[in-house]
Amino acid sequence: xxxxxxxxxxxxxxxxxxxxEPAAPRLTAGPSSSDVRxxxxxxxxxxxxxxxxxxxxxxxxxxDRMKRLGDFLNVESFDLALLEEVWSEQDFQYLRQKLLPTxxxxxxxxxxxxxxxxCVFSKxxxxxxxxxxxxxxxxxxxxxxxxxxxxxxVGLLVFHLSGLVLNAYVTHxxxxxxxxxxxxxxxxxxxxxxxxxxxxxxxxKADMVLLCGDLNLHPKDLGFRLLxxxxxxHDAYLETQDFKGSEEGCTMVPxxxxxxxxxxxPFPCGxxxxxxxxxxxxxxCISCKTLKTTTGHDxxxxxxxxxxxxxxxxxxxRHSPPQHNPSPTHxxxxxxxxxxxxxxxxxxxxxxxxxARWWATFASYVIGLGLLFLAVLSALVAEGGIRxxxxxxxxxxxxxxxxxxxxxxxxxxxxKGLCRAxxxxxxxxxxxxxxxxxxxxxxxxxxLEHQEGYRTEDQ
Amino acid sequence: xxxxxxxxxxxxxxxxxxxxEPAAPRLTAGPSSSDVRxxxxxxxxxxxxxxxxxxxxxxxxxxDRMKRLGDFLNVESFDLALLEEVWSEQDFQYLRQKLLPTxxxxxxxxxxxxxxxxCVFSKxxxxxxxxxxxxxxxxxxxxxxxxxxxxxxVGLLVFHLSGLVLNAYVTHxxxxxxxxxxxxxxxxxxxxxxxxxxxxxxxxKADMVLLCGDLNLHPKDLGFRLLxxxxxxHDAYLETQDFKGSEEGCTMVPxxxxxxxxxxxPFPCGxxxxxxxxxxxxxxCISCKTLKTTTGHDxxxxxxxxxxxxxxxxxxxRHSPPQHNPSPTHxxxxxxxxxxxxxxxxxxxxxxxxxARWWATFASYVIGLGLLFLAVLSALVAEGGIRxxxxxxxxxxxxxxxxxxxxxxxxxxxxKGLCRAxxxxxxxxxxxxxxxxxxxxxxxxxxLEHQEGYRTEDQ
Numbered sequence: 028x029x030x031x032x033x034x035x036x037x038x039x040x041x042x043x044x045x046x047x048e049p050a051a052p053r054l055t056a057g058p059s060s061s062d063v064r065x066x067x068x069x070x071x072x073x074x075x076x077x078x079x080x081x082x083x084x085x086x087x088x089x090x091d092r093m094k095r096l097g098d099f100l101n102v103e104s105f106d107l108a109l110l111e112e113v114w115s116e117q118d119f120q121y122l123r124q125k126l127l128p129t130x131x132x133x134x135x136x137x138x139x140x141x142x143x144x145x146c147v148f149s150k151x152x153x154x155x156x157x158x159x160x161x162x163x164x165x166x167x168x169x170x171x172x173x174x175x176x177x178x179x180x181v182g183l184l185v186f187h188l189s190g191l192v193l194n195a196y197v198t199h200x201x202x203x204x205x206x207x208x209x210x211x212x213x214x215x216x217x218x219x220x221x222x223x224x225x226x227x228x229x230x231x232k233a234d235m236v237l238l239c240g241d242l243n244l245h246p247k248d249l250g251f252r253l254l255x256x257x258x259x260x261h262d263a264y265l266e267t268q269d270f271k272g273s274e275e276g277c278t279m280v281p282x283x284x285x286x287x288x289x290x291x292x293p294f295p296c297g298x299x300x301x302x303x304x305x306x307x308x309x310x311x312c313i314s315c316k317t318l319k320t321t322t323g324h325d326x327x328x329x330x331x332x333x334x335x336x337x338x339x340x341x342x343x344x345r346h347s348p349p350q351h352n353p354s355p356t357h358x359x360x361x362x363x364x365x366x367x368x369x370x371x372x373x374x375x376x377x378x379x380x381x382x383a384r385w386w387a388t389f390a391s392y393v394i395g396l397g398l399l400f401l402a403v404l405s406a407l408v409a410e411g412g413i414r415x416x417x418x419x420x421x422x423x424x425x426x427x428x429x430x431x432x433x434x435x436x437x438x439x440x441x442x443k444g445l446c447r448a449x450x451x452x453x454x455x456x457x458x459x460x461x462x463x464x465x466x467x468x469x470x471x472x473x474x475l476e477h478q479e480g481y482r483t484e485d486q
Numbered sequence: 487x488x489x490x491x492x493x494x495x496x497x498x499x500x501x502x503x504x505x506x507e508p509a510a511p512r513l514t515a516g517p518s519s520s521d522v523r524x525x526x527x528x529x530x531x532x533x534x535x536x537x538x539x540x541x542x543x544x545x546x547x548x549x550d551r552m553k554r555l556g557d558f559l560n561v562e563s564f565d566l567a568l569l570e571e572v573w574s575e576q577d578f579q580y581l582r583q584k585l586l587p588t589x590x591x592x593x594x595x596x597x598x599x600x601x602x603x604x605c606v607f608s609k610x611x612x613x614x615x616x617x618x619x620x621x622x623x624x625x626x627x628x629x630x631x632x633x634x635x636x637x638x639x640v641g642l643l644v645f646h647l648s649g650l651v652l653n654a655y656v657t658h659x660x661x662x663x664x665x666x667x668x669x670x671x672x673x674x675x676x677x678x679x680x681x682x683x684x685x686x687x688x689x690x691k692a693d694m695v696l697l698c699g700d701l702n703l704h705p706k707d708l709g710f711r712l713l714x715x716x717x718x719x720h721d722a723y724l725e726t727q728d729f730k731g732s733e734e735g736c737t738m739v740p741x742x743x744x745x746x747x748x749x750x751x752p753f754p755c756g757x758x759x760x761x762x763x764x765x766x767x768x769x770x771c772i773s774c775k776t777l778k779t780t781t782g783h784d785x786x787x788x789x790x791x792x793x794x795x796x797x798x799x800x801x802x803x804r805h806s807p808p809q810h811n812p813s814p815t816h817x818x819x820x821x822x823x824x825x826x827x828x829x830x831x832x833x834x835x836x837x838x839x840x841x842a843r844w845w846a847t848f849a850s851y852v853i854g855l856g857l858l859f860l861a862v863l864s865a866l867v868a869e870g871g872i873r874x875x876x877x878x879x880x881x882x883x884x885x886x887x888x889x890x891x892x893x894x895x896x897x898x899x900x901x902k903g904l905c906r907a908x909x910x911x912x913x914x915x916x917x918x919x920x921x922x923x924x925x926x927x928x929x930x931x932x933x934l935e936h937q938e939g940y941r942t943e944d945q
Contacts, residue, residue, distance in 0.1 A: 137906040138621070140899045154917075157683050157910060160621060162597070178899070183687070224616050228642070232690035422881030426888075440599045440637070447596040451616060458613075 034189050034344040035316075039105040040239040040303055042199070042278075042335035044112035044144075045092065045285040088330065093118055095325055096332050097125035100148065104129050105339070107186075108148040109197040109239040112333075114177070119146050136197075139164075139178015145197050145240075147184055155185040159225045162444040163214040165201055167437065174201050174211075181222050181240075183229055191311070191344065194233035198222055198240040200250070206293075213379025215243065216372050217448040219250030223257040224451060234311055235344055236260065238304040241278075241335065246299055253372050255304070256365045257455070263303035263315040263340045272320030273297060278336045282323025285334035303340045312347040315340055366463065369456040376449040383442040390435035397428040493648050493803040494775075498564040499698040499762055501658070501737075501794035503571035503603075504551065504744040547789065552577055554784055555791050556584035559607065563588050564798070566645075567607040568656040568698040571792075573636070578605050595656075598623075598637015604656050604699075606643055614644040618684045621903040622673040624660055627893065633660050633670075640681050640699075642688055650770070650803065653692035657681055657699040659709070665752075672838025674702065675831050676907040678709030682716040683910060693770055694803060695719065697763040700737075700794065705758055712831050715824045716914070719763035722774040722799045731779030732756060737795045741782025744793035762799045771806040774799055825922065828915040835908040842901035849894035856887040 100108050100122075108130065113119050119135045126133070130148035137143070138160045147153075158180045165174040181198040200218045201211050209215075219242070230236045238260055244251040246262070254260065264276040273280045277297030281288055291297060307313040319339040325332050404421040559567050559581075567589065572578050578594045585592070589607035596602070597619045606612075617639045624633040640657040659677045660670050668674075678701070689695045697719055703710040705721070713719065723735035732739045736756030740747055750756060766772040778798040784791050863880040 134909075137902045137909070139902065140895050142902065153913070155687075156913065157687055158906070159618065162619060176895075178902075228614075228616055228688045419877050419881060422878060422885070426881070426885050429885075436599050436635075443596045443598065443601065443637075447617070450593075450596070454612070454615065 032346045036342040037105045038340045039108040041337040042111040042241040045334040101129050111199040111241045112144040113146050136182040138180045140176045143180040145182045158182045161218045163217045191234040193235045194230045196238040200243045216375045219254045223254045236306050241301045252368045256368045260304035260306050263318050267315040267318040269317040273322045280323045283331050317341045380445045383438045387438035390431050393431045491805045495801040496564045497799045498567040500796040501570040501700040504793040560588045570658040570700045571603040572605050595641040597639045599635045602639040604641045617641045620677045622676045650693040652694045653689045655697040659702045675834045678713045682713045695765050700760045711827045715827045719765050722762035722777050726774040726777040728776040732781045739782045742790050776800045839904045842897045846897035849890050852890045
C-alpha cells in the first residue's frame with residue numbers, strides 16, 4: 028500500500044419529508060401551501076406534471092422540493108446521498124431518473140406497509156445491499172403517529188472504493204412525539220441497540236463504516252450513547268476540523284419555515300437528531316475534513332428542502348500504521364462508560380417490559396369482561412328482552428373482544444421483543460463486567476478482534 | 487500455526503416437538519398419549535411435577551421426552567446442541583437446569599407471539615448472539631397453521647474455539663402443509679434467501695460456519711438449492727465419510743410412531759428436511775467424519791424423542807494451505823447453477839408478488855362492497871325498516887370491513903416484503919451475469935473476497 032494513500036468521500040444526508048406550514052415564505056416555485064397538521068408517515072405523492080400523483084392537502088411544495096433536491100444533488104455530485112422519509116416510491120423513481128447521469132446506482136429499501144422511507148443514490152456501484160427491520164416500532168393502534176405502518180429499518184450498502192470495503196448504513200428511528208412523557212422510549216432504545224448490534228455483526232470485515240440518518244435521538248440521549256459506545260462510531264460534528272452551518276450543528280432549527288415552532292420552544296437553537304457517524308478499522312484512519320449543514324433555507328437560501336437540515340460531510344480516509352488505540356471497550360477506565368450505558372439501557376428495557384406486560388394483562392381483563400358481557404347479552408336476547416339494543420351491544424362486544432385480543436397479542440409480542448433486546452444487552456454487560464474484573468491486561472474474548480495468527484490447539 | 491492443528495466438533499440437532507399419536511408404541515415411561523391432530527406451534531407446557539405446567543391434551547409424553555433428551559445430551563456431551571420447536575420457555579428452563587453441568591452456556595431465541603422455538607446448549611462460552619426474524623412467515627388468519635404467531639427466525643451464536651471463530655446458526659423455516667398446492671412456497675423461498683443473505687453478511691470474518699435446523703425443504707427444493715449456492719455451505723449427509731442412520735438420511739421416517747403416516751405416503755423412505763451444513767474459509771478445511779441419525783426410536787431404541795429424527799455430526803477442522811478452490815460462484819461454468827437458481831427464485835417471488843397483490847386488490851373490493859352495504863343498511867335503519875336484522879348486519883359489516891381492511895394491509899406488507907427479497911435477488915443475479923459475461927479471468931467485485939493487500943489509489 029502506498030504510504031500517501033488517501034480517499035476522499037463526500038456524503039449527503041437529509042430527512043426529506045416536510046409537513047408544510049400554511050404560509051411557507053420565500054417560495055421560489057410551485058403552488059402555495061395550505062395545511063397545518065404534522066403527520067410523520069403519509070403515503071403521498073408529488074403534484075407537478077413531470078412527477079406522478081400527489082396528495083395536495085398534505086404537501087403542496089413537495090414536487091418543488093424534490094426537483095430542487097435533485098438539481099442540488101446533481102450540481103454537487105456527492106459520492107453518496109442518503110435520504111430518509113422518502114415515503115412515496117414514485118418520489119424515489121422521479122429522483123432516480125433525474126439523478127441517473129450523476130448517480131448511476133440507487134436503491135430504495137422496501138418494508139412495512141408504507142415503506143421504510145430510506146433510499147440511497149451513489150456515484151459508485153453498490154456491491155451488495157440488505158436491510159434489517161426493527162422488531163419494535165411503536166403501536167399499530169397509534170394510527171395518528173403512524174410509525175408502526177412504515178416498518179422502520181436500517182439499510183446496509185456495501186461499496187468497494189479504491190480497494191477498501193465501505194459499509195454504509197442508513198436508518199430512521201421511531202419519532203419522539205412527547206419528550207416529557209415518551210411512551211416510545213423503550214422502543215427507541217431497543218431500536219438503537221438493534222442498530223448497533225446489526226452494525227457490529229455485519230461490519231466485521233469492512234474497512235470503513237458510515238452511518239447516516241435521522242436517529243430521533245439528541246446527542247446525550249441514552250440510545251445515542253448506547254449506539255456510540257457499542258459501535259465505536261465517531262460523530263462527524265464533534266470530530267470535524269471545519270464546521271459551517273447551524274448553531275450547535277442542529278438539524279431542526281427554528282429558522283426553518285416548515286418546523287413546528289411550538290415543538291422547538293424548549294430548544295432555542297434547535298435540536299440535533301440527524302447524524303453522520305463513521306469509523307475505520309485498524310490500519311486506516313478517517314477524519315472529517317468539513318461538515319456543513321443547511322440553516323433553515325435550501326443551500327442557495329431559498330425555501331428549505333425539508334423541515335430537517337441537510338448534512339454534508341467530506342471524509343478523508345488515510346493509511347495509518349496499526350497501533351494500540353484504546354477504544355471505549357478496552358481497559359477498565361475506558362470500558363466503564365459502556366458498562367454504565369448498558370446498565371442504563373437494561374433498566375429502561377426492564378421498564379418497557381413491565382409496561383408491555385401491564386398492557387397485556389389489562390387487555391386480558393378487558394377480554395374477560397367483554398366475554399362476560401357477551402354471555403349476559405346472549406341470555407337477554409334469548410329471553411326476548413330489549414332485543415335491538417342487546418343485538419347491537421352483542422356485536423359491539425364481539426368487536427371489542429376481537430380488537431382487544433389483537434392488542435393483547437401485540438403486547439405479548441412487544442414484551443418478547445424487549446426481552447430479546449434485554450437478553451442481548453445483559454450478555455454484553457456480563458462479558459464487559461468479566462473483562463473489567465480481570466483487569467486491562469486481560470483481552471476479553473468479547474472484545475478480541477479476530478487475530479490473523481491463530482492459537483493452535485489439538486483437541 | 488501448527489501444521490497438525492485439528493479441531494473436533496460434535497454437534498447435535500433436533501426439532502423437538504412431536505404431536506403425539508393416540509397409541510404411541512414402545513413407551514418406556516410417562517403416561518399414555520391421547521390426541522391425534524397435528525399442530526405445529528402450540529404454546530404448551532410440560533406435565534410431570536419436576537417440570538412446570540402442561541397442556542395434557544396436546545402432548546402427554548413431552549415431559550418424558552424432554553427428560554430423556556436431557557439425559558441423552560448429558561451422557562453424550564456434545565460441543566453444541568441446537569434445538570428447534572422448543573415452544574415453551576419452561577421446557578428450555580427445565581433443560582437448562584438439567585444440562586447446566588455439561589453445557590454451561592445456553593440461549594433461547596425469543597420472537598413473535600409464541601416464540602421462535604430455537605435454543606442452544608453449549609459446552610463452550612457463547613461470545614455473542616443475535617437473531618434475525620424473517621420478514622415473511624405465513625398469514626395471521628391461517629390460525630390453524632400458526633407459523634405466523636411463532637415469529638420464525640435464524641439465531642446466530644459466535645464461539646471462539648482454539649483461536650478460531652465459529653459462527654453457528656440455528657433456524658426453522660415455515661412448514662409445508664400441502665406439497666401439491668403449497669401456498670407458502672414464496673414465503674419459504676424468501677426465508678431461504680433471507681437466511682442465506684444473513685449468513686453471507688454476518689459471517690465474513692468467521693473461520694467456520696455451521697448451520698443446523700429444520701429447513702422444511704427437501705434436498706432438491708428451490709429454497710435449499712438457493713441457500714447452498716449463495717452461501718457455499720456443504721451438506722454433512724452428502725459429504726460425510728461415515729453415515730449411520732435412516733435410509734437416505736431422512737429426518738422424518740415412517741418408522742417413527744409420532745409421524746403422520748398419511749403425510750409420508752408419497753415418500754416410502756421418509757423425507758430429509760433437517761440438516762447440518764458447514765463451510766470453512768480459505769486456510770482451513772472442514773470434513774464431516776461421522777453423521778448419525780436416529781431411526782424412528784430414541785438413541786437407545788425406545789420411544790422417539792420427537793417426530794423428527796436427531797442429527798449427530800462429528801466435524802473435523804484442519805489447517806489447509808490457501809488454494810484457489812473454485813467455488814460455485816467462480817468461473818462461468820461453475821457460476822451457472824447460481825444464476826439458474828437465482829432466476830428460478832426470482833420467478834417464484836414474481837408469482838408470490840402477483841398473488842399478494844391479487845389478495846390486496848380482492849380485499850379492497852370486499853371493503854368497497856362492505857362500505858356500500860353499510861350505507862344501504864344505515865338508510866334502512868334510518869327509515870325504521872327491519873331494524874333488528876339491519877342493526878345486526880350493520881355491525882357485522884363494520885366488523886367485516888375492519889377485518890378485511892387488516893387483511894388488505896397485511897397483503898400490502900407481504901407484497902413489499904417479497905419485492906424486497908426479489909430486489910436483492912435481482913441485484914445478485916445482475917452481478918453474477920456481469921461476471922459471467924466478463925469471463926472467468928475477471929474477478930467480479932461481488933464475489934471478490936476482501937483482500938489483505940489493498941489497491942492503492944489517490945483521489
